[in-house]
Amino acid sequence: MKFTQLLIPTLKEVPNDATLASHIYLLRGGFIQGVGSGLYNFLPLGKMVLDNVRNIVKEELDAVGSQEVSLGFVTPASLWIESGRFEKYGKELLRFKDRKDNEFVLGPTHEEMMVNLVKQTVKSYKQLPLNLYQINLKFRDEIRPRFGLMRGREFLMKDGYSFHVNEEDMKREFTLMEETYKRIFTRLGLEFRVVDADSGAIGGSGSKEFMVLANSGEDTIVVCKNCEYGANIEAAVRKPAVCNSEAPEANFAKFHTPNIKAIDELSDFFKVDPFYIMKTVAMRALYDEGKSEIVLFVLRGSDTLQETKACNAVNANELIDVSDAELAEVGLYAGYMGPLEVPSGIRVVADDALKNAVQMICGANIENYHFIGVSSDKMNVAYHDLIAVQEGDKCICCGGELTYTKGIEVGHIFQLGTRYSEPLKAEFLNEHGKTQPFVMGTYGIGVSRLLVAIIEQHHDEKGCKWTKESSPFAVEIIVSNAKDESQSKFAEELYQALKAKKIKVLLDDRKERFGFKMKDYELIGIPFAVVVGQKLEEDMVELVYRDGREPLAIDIKEIVDAVVELI
RNA sequence: CGGAGUGUAGCGCAGUCUGGUAGCGCACCUGGUUUGGGACCAGGGGGUCGAAGGUUCGAGUCCUUUCACUCCGACCA
Numbered sequence: 229m230k231f232t233q234l235l236i237p238t239l240k241e242v243p244n245d246a247t248l249a250s251h252i253y254l255l256r257g258g259f260i261q262g263v264g265s266g267l268y269n270f271l272p273l274g275k276m277v278l279d280n281v282r283n284i285v286k287e288e289l290d291a292v293g294s295q296e297v298s299l300g301f302v303t304p305a306s307l308w309i310e311s312g313r314f315e316k317y318g319k320e321l322l323r324f325k326d327r328k329d330n331e332f333v334l335g336p337t338h339e340e341m342m343v344n345l346v347k348q349t350v351k352s353y354k355q356l357p358l359n360l361y362q363i364n365l366k367f368r369d370e371i372r373p374r375f376g377l378m379r380g381r382e383f384l385m386k387d388g389y390s391f392h393v394n395e396e397d398m399k400r401e402f403t404l405m406e407e408t409y410k411r412i413f414t415r416l417g418l419e420f421r422v423v424d425a426d427s428g429a430i431g432g433s434g435s436k437e438f439m440v441l442a443n444s445g446e447d448t449i450v451v452c453k454n455c456e457y458g459a460n461i462e463a464a465v466r467k468p469a470v471c472n473s474e475a476p477e478a479n480f481a482k483f484h485t486p487n488i489k490a491i492d493e494l495s496d497f498f499k500v501d502p503f504y505i506m507k508t509v510a511m512r513a514l515y516d517e518g519k520s521e522i523v524l525f526v527l528r529g530s531d532t533l534q535e536t537k538a539c540n541a542v543n544a545n546e547l548i549d550v551s552d553a554e555l556a557e558v559g560l561y562a563g564y565m566g567p568l569e570v571p572s573g574i575r576v577v578a579d580d581a582l583k584n585a586v587q588m589i590c591g592a593n594i595e596n597y598h599f600i601g602v603s604s605d606k607m608n609v610a611y612h613d614l615i616a617v618q619e620g621d622k623c624i625c626c627g628g629e630l631t632y633t634k635g636i637e638v639g640h641i642f643q644l645g646t647r648y649s650e651p652l653k654a655e656f657l658n659e660h661g662k663t664q665p666f667v668m669g670t671y672g673i674g675v676s677r678l679l680v681a682i683i684e685q686h687h688d689e690k691g692c693k694w695t696k697e698s699s700p701f702a703v704e705i706i707v708s709n710a711k712d713e714s715q716s717k718f719a720e721e722l723y724q725a726l727k728a729k730k731i732k733v734l735l736d737d738r739k740e741r742f743g744f745k746m747k748d749y750e751l752i753g754i755p756f757a758v759v760v761g762q763k764l765e766e767d768m769v770e771l772v773y774r775d776g777r778e779p780l781a782i783d784i785k786e787i788v789d790a791v792v793e794l795i
Numbered sequence: 796c797g798g799a800g801u802g803u804a805g806c807g808c809a810g811u812c813u814g815g816u817a818g819c820g821c822a823c824c825u826g827g828u829u830u831g832g833g834a835c836c837a838g839g840g841g842g843u844c845g846a847a848g849g850u851u852c853g854a855g856u857c858c859u860u861u862c863a864c865u866c867c868g869a870c871c872a
Contacts, residue, residue: 743832
């Protein structure tokens, strides 16, 4: 393509609302255009990159036997009501009615639709396994869209669904998808990590996320310095913590502790390590149909509550903070809450680390009193993993030191089991002639988000640096002085020669000065450029690299071969 | 939804306090000079000042209402 024929509206100035490198450069480079909160138009260059990414995803998936389909964007709400997600998904799900007053949703993900499709067409185990995917727009009415394409409301996603006769075959496919995803992200030139994850609103178990490592990432991931262990903070586990300081010794008793509420105040008062104090966090858990209840989460004073884990532990849709006044209404006192002698009707969940704990201190559920000498056998509570892993904790696999890093979630794969097939009655006849629900897996890739991930990992102060397989063009030809006839003529010849070799080439034939065109080249970020300039008088052109390598002078007779070799 | 802020040309902004002809830079158009790191000269086009209502002889500016967007928080496959 020729620059003069392409719509590439590059900007010198940074749009006010862009803070992230990828957002700034995608806007300035003329890849995308904002149209509303979380809504973007893709301009020609952006569309080219998007198509490249999309094609790589498609190639790799097709190569392992997945089949592409395209589902309707608008979904009848009835399917969502059947699966139980109409409420569970919350306000993020955009709902609306048609002229006949029927309810619909804009698909944020398409488990229901795909199950419905398969249910109508697959009747026998002989048709399984099956892996279907689509690469289509999704809409999620995000509470707070931000960072450009990173968290838009409308975005391009590949969502795949597999159907199996049993758990074992589903796990085989899950592993196959993990390997396929690794190939996709590697081809795109990304540095990433596969981590254990929370399954969130999709449901199911054993999910893994693909995280592109970048400081601007929205997710905190826990990684081991020593081994391959990695997990989203929402799902990370650690080796049980031990405490070096001595446990207190006391018989069970009620102790007067006026105005001593916080863990560190208690720690000072009793001269014991927070490890031996129980922290009780009250939250209001919200359920379907507007139901809610106050739940007490109990953990060691040295630990911190991980809200996602807590939410999962009580099967709630959401946890929100509780005010002191609300606590008082049910007979609880902030600062003096504990797992013993709890007002009736209040649910208590304790962290796994408190199983078999002895000699603990906890609130007495009476104002100004704590219990001492508490052991967990007195507690009638459910145990769950509730804590947020901290930096410095020990790895569950190897005992190595755990640290935090930031990641951009670009892929997420789930072992769903029968989470959707059962309620939606998606069943087939097995080899014994018996009816059974499909065992499913589901696999997502944030295609438009990948553009963000690539730029976040590959940019400098001048602009984008697209990786080889994502770049909108393989090479750019820059005519230094478009009014110099010999330069224009040679550039045109070179352009035609490269095109004849099926190379994606961009010719900057604008009548602009050299510096201007170089700045645009660097902003747009094509990996290589051939500068046709003054050296043409000596039959030489210059090969420049976007990655910072020194330019190379090359004889005009060899330049075509040199470019072919590079790409 | 809570807190903060911003809406004036395609983009970035000034003008609002103290009411009186709608401005600047970039971009765009015409002509000329320039051509290896975002050039220069001259001329030019482009605005319901987010929207509605009010005060006033007169509103971008003052008052009321409303909408949109951004940031922090809660939230998030």
